[in-house]
Amino acid sequence: MAGRELVEVGKKGLDLLYELEKSPQSETPNIVKDWNYLHFNDAHIDSLPESIDRCIHARVIETACNRLSCLPQSIFNMPQLTKLDLSLNAFNSFPIVLSGMTKLQSLNLSYNHLSELPMQISGMTGLKDFNIGFNNFTTFPTALFNMSKLETLTITGNMLSNIPVEIKDMTGLRKFFLFCNCFTMFPIALCGMGSLKELYLGNLKGLYVHHNHISYIPADIVSMTGLESLDLESNNVTHLPPQIRNMKSLVELNVRGNPLVQPPEHIVDRGLDAIKRYFEALTTTGAILSSRIQVNLLGETVAGKTSLSRTLQRGTSTLTILADRTRVVEQMTWNSHQDIVFNINDFGGHDVYKIGHPIFISKHGLVLITFDLLKYDPGNKKHYQFYIGNWIEKVQAKVPGVKMAVVGTHVDKVEDLDSKCDKVEKQLRDHKQKQQDWCKSQIKKIEGNTDGTQTSIPPAYADKISKLMALKEQVKNIPDSIFWVSSKTMKGIKELQDFLVTVAKDHAVQLPKMWVEAASNICNKKYDDSPCNTLELDEVQKLIKQYAPASWSQEVETYNKKVHLATNDILNFLADCGDIIWFDSSPSLKKVVFHKQEVLVNVLKAVLNHDKADVLSKLLKPMNMPRLEAEDTQDKIFNRGIISKKAMELLCEPLCLSSTEVTSMEKLMQKLELCYQVQEEQSFHFPCLLTQERQSELDEKWPSKVSSDTTQLALEIHFPFQCPEGIYEKLSVRLHNFLEHTLTEHIDWKDGVYAQLQSCQMQLSREERHQQREMANSTTDWVITIAIRGSDLLEMWPVLSRAHDYLMAIIEEDWPGVSYGKYLVCPHCTSEDREEPTRFKKEILEGVNRPTNVLCKNTGRYISADLVYPPHWKQVVNKNKDVLRQKITEPDLHYLNNLFFQEGIFSDYEYEWIKESPEKTAVFLDFLTTKSDKAFDILCQFFVEPERYKLLELIKY
Ligand SMILES: Nc1nc2c(ncn2[C@@H]2O[C@H](COP(=O)(O)OP(=O)(O)OP(=O)(O)O)[C@@H](O)[C@H]2O)c(=O)[nH]1
The missing domain is CATH 3.80.10.10 (Ribonuclease Inhibitor)
Known part of the structure; x- marks a missing residue:
């Protein structure tokens, strides 16, 4: 603003200019001469006054959102004008008067009706930015x-x-x-x-x-x-x-x-450097069209999974004997053709692998739902659901988008084969049709579910619709025809193999030869005789060096870095295919490669063992613990869900893990949020192990009736029929990690957590609830409730909102395809202790229109929107202004001011004011709270970075 102060003028100035237009001979008031920033956006005008050139010092004119279709000739006489915003007007042709204005640097003509530009525009020799x-x-x-x-x-x-x-x-x-x-x-x-x-x-x-x-x-x-x-x-x-x-x-x-397709998605996800390295490795080490695909055999016990997987792998009939039951998961590799590798996971009948399931099944893999046709009775209505339907639904909920097919085994033993097969296939088609119809009806319901108050579909609903659409597609993609096989006579095996090869070929990608060879060597470690349960990163790096191009060793300085990056690339590739489990985002876990799924599952099974007697016997083994200590440890595990480090080691002892491996497993369990560490006790708390009921002493701290001076905000998530495994426990762990520093008291039991925070109380609970949907038709929902009690809504909403965000994130991570309903229980009904309170659909509350009052249907009363809508971000910013002033750093403020200016949120005037003011942050926050939600979104994006995450909490409810 070179030497001159900013003097902004808005609509009032425009009125004065219209006055001056009427008397062209009149003298220009000094005040008009001083204006340098003319702000006439949204002024409902069809033209600018001819007197505009009286503003001889004007540098900026903003006149967006009007009905202008031409400009006054006098604008040419404004020698200092450098920026002109004419966006969202009615220009059909370029205002030719501008073509001689050599000083104009920035011209915005977006959202008009132009279709050509005149040659004279080249006269605008100073123009730098044209929109x-x-x-x-x-x-x-x-x-x-x-x-x-x-x-x-x-x-x-x-x-x-x-x-x-x-x-x-x-x-x-x-x-x-x-x-x-x-x-x-x-x-x-x-x-x-x-x-x-x-x-x-x-x-x-x-x-x-x-x-x-x-x-x-x-x-x-x-x-x-x-x-x-x-x-x-x-x-x-x-x-x-x-x-x-x-x-x-x-x-x-x-x-x-x-x-x-090239580069494959998992490389693209890791950014430009990974893309460049991929092409570099392709060029220097050669390319291979490679396909590593994970095939997961799921289904009820003794369905014939292991026999099938071994028959596929060996190419000859291989039947297991009954004693040879899969304990947890059996892995094997089948190289059907050159460069097509099937990594087969054969899951046993145990439930334990389901914990942390997504880490076992890759979304790029294939799931074969396997059942024994001999046992299957098409006339028994429950059989379809039990042997096939439930499995399909579970996989859809856990790994949406994964490719699936259904396989019937034991066909050699079935007499009326053709007619039986037809019946099962019809049941599968009916199931698919039913699911498709359900998706369509849900979409319709949501689309018509805007409560009459919404003008557009709230983002949460839009998200739900896109998930339902994806589910609809996925259901369609399950092949209608079932694979009918016999691992005894080999009937149908060839057809299944051909199908697998076709799927693999569809998945094939060009990969660097070096990666493919090193990867296959790493995977072979699963099957060699070495007793190691995991691989150390150093060991893997050594192995990868064998495949490094000779040219690398000539560049001594970069050699180690190149090997290190190639190791990351190859391990990421294997993790993406589901061949290994590796977390490169965790510095401590990064050092360990979990290449044997069975080891991991066995550890989970040993630690999350619900068999009290078995646990006690492991603790009591000679040289382990004296009986009293063992009993006390057992009691802690099963009543309070607490496992000490020592107990953990003893439980894992039969698995022969090294101490480094035990530590890695502990870290992994924390990473999977199965537990959190209880520092002072050198122990781990596993909510999934709790068996204790809610203690009666809690009735005093959290009585069933809310007292008159307290408000309760409660959010309910309803899951039809069953509560997805592990969600509630993971939420409990995540919330503990978040609340740890603000907690003054924390008590948990089998289905609940009570927490006393500095400014409010919270109770998290899970219950089975019978819903009387129709008179004769009662169904069961599982409900997770997050309830907050206190007296200051501004303190309570952030806690509720955080818990809600965590729960949603957990669903997204572990059960992305599960369906649920989300409701906010009317605080007014709660205060009146109503048995059936009004439940507001949470998605509606996430919409854009926030009314002042809301109708509580059950009582017919209007209640304050503050009770059901979270506070507006401006309220939150105002409340936390002092803390924000202290916490936003000078460089961050500088950056934000520039960013807001570039995004057109701050005007020149506001930008300069903030820059010059001794109270920069305070002025910034004042301006911020006058801006639209776009400003808030940009700020959130900036604060979402880990180092500023705390600031995000200060602006978000
Ligand atoms: N006749 C015949 N028997 C089969 C066939 N497939 C499996 N079996 C037998 O069925 C029984 C169970 O087979 P498995 O392959 O162990 O079944 P599974 O699904 O792996 O069992 P779990 O690991 O316990 O879940 C074994 O006795 C097999 O020999 C088949 O196609 N035909």
Whole structure:
């Protein structure tokens, strides 16, 4: 603002200018001469006054959201004007008066009706930033080719499908925004533009009808030597060119929402460096079309899973003898063809593997639901559900999207084979149809479920709809025909093998030879004679060095780094295929590779053992514990869910784990949130082991009736028929870790947790509830309730909201496909102790419209919206202003001020004021609370980083 103070003027100034327009001879008041920032957005005007040039010092005019279709000629006489915002107006043609304005640097004409630009525009020699997004351009405006000084061009949301080669004449262009156009090919003309730094060719998904559908990225892209950022989000790109690895200046690449095959998804997820390394390894070590696919055999006990898996692997009939039952999980590998490897997981009849299930089954794998056709009676209605239906539903809920097929075994023993098979297949088709119909009806219900108060579907509902759509697709994808096999006569085995090979070929990806060879060597360690239960990272690195290209060893300085990164890449690849379990995001667990699933499952089984006598006998083994101590330990395990480190070691003793392995397993159990550490006791608390009922002393701390000076906020999650395993226990662990420092008291029991916090109380509980849906038809729901009691709603909402977010995250992680209903219990009904309180659909409350009062249907009364809607973020920011002032650092504030300015949230005036003020943060927060939700969203995104996460808690309810 070079020397001059900012003097902002709004609509009132406009009125004065209209007055002056009426008397052209009048003298210009000094105050008008001082204005340098004219803010006329949303002023309901059709034209600007001719007297606008009286503002001789005006540098900025913002006049968005009006009905302007032309400009006054006098604007030409405003020599200091550098920025003009004419977005969201009614221009049908470019206002030619601007073409002679050489000082104008920034012009925004987005959201008008332009379809061409005049050649005279080249007279705007000072223009650096030009926005003509969301107009009606069908071809690129050639008049722009003469504007070699233009640095940023935004032409998003038009109907361009091509860029002419003359674009190369725009040598000053640095940032080019082209998303939401009609490109079906990468605009090849851009390839020679060495000066371009940022290119945006993605889509704003779901917002506009016309999208870019680019499917091919030319190798020539490498000639864009200056490109730093490339956005290709939501196109149709399947392959990136390997040359991308040579784009030295490229530091940001967004390819989300593309059906990428090369590089494979798990590499893309890990960012540009991983992509570059992948192509580097492909080029230096050769490429192999490889497919490693995990095949999971699930089904009831003695269904014939192990026999089938061994028959597949050996290629000859292999029947188990009855004594040879799978204990937990048996792994084997079947190399059917060169470079197709099936990693078969044969799960035994035990339930224990279900804990932490997603870590065992890869979403890219295949699940075979296996059942014994001999035992199956198509006439018995329960058989379908028990042997097939429940398994399908469970897998859908746990690993949505995973490919599934159904296999019937023992066909050699079945007499009326054809008719029986037809009946089962019909039942499968009926089940699929029923599920599809259910999905459709749910979608319809949600779409019509906006309570009359909503203008759009709340995001939570939109999310539900997209999940239901995905489920519908998944159900459709289960093959209608069942595989009928006999591991005795080999009948049907060939057909099943062919199916597996077809699926594997569909999954095949080009991988670096080095990766494939090293990976297969690591996997073979599962089957060698070595007694080791896990692999150490150093050991794996040594192994990988054997496959490193010779050229690496010549670069002594980078050798170790290259091996280290290649190790990460290969282990990530194996973890993604489900061959190993490895957590590269955890510094301590990273050092251990869990390559034998059976070991892991056995540990879980040993520690989470519900057999009291068995546990006691393990503790009492000679040299272990004296009886009294063992009994006390047993009591702690089964009543309080507490296992000491020593007890953990004793329980795992039969598994012959090294002490490092025991420590890794402890860490893993904490990582899976099966337990949390109780520091002072050197113990671990496992909520899933609790057997104690709710203690009666709690009735005093948390009486069933809420006292008159207290408010209760309660959120209920209803699961139909059964509570998904492990969810409640994991929530209990996660909440403990969150509340640890604010807790003054914590008591838990089999189905609940009570916590006394500094400002409120919380009770988490799980119960089975019978719902009288129809007169003669009562059903069971499992309900998890998170209830908060206190007197200050502003203190209570954050706790409820946090617990809600945790529960939702856990469902997303462990049971992403499960269906549930989410309700907020009316606090007013609770205060009146009503047996059937009003339940507000939580998704409705997450919508955009927040009324002042809300109707409580059961009492017919209007209650304050503060009781059912979380406080507005502005209220929260205001409440925590003092703390925020202290906690937001100077560099962060500086960054935020710039960011808000760039995003158009802060005006020049606000930006400068914050910059100059001695009370920067306070002024920033004051301005912030006058802004729209977009400001809040940006701030949240900034605070979501781990180092600022605490700040997020101060702005979010
Ligand atoms: N005749 C015949 N017998 C089979 C067939 N498949 C399995 N069996 C027998 O059925 C019994 C159970 O087979 P398994 O393969 O051990 O079954 P499983 O599903 O692995 O059993 P769990 O590991 O206990 O869950 C064994 O006695 C097998 O020999 C088959 O196709 N035909």
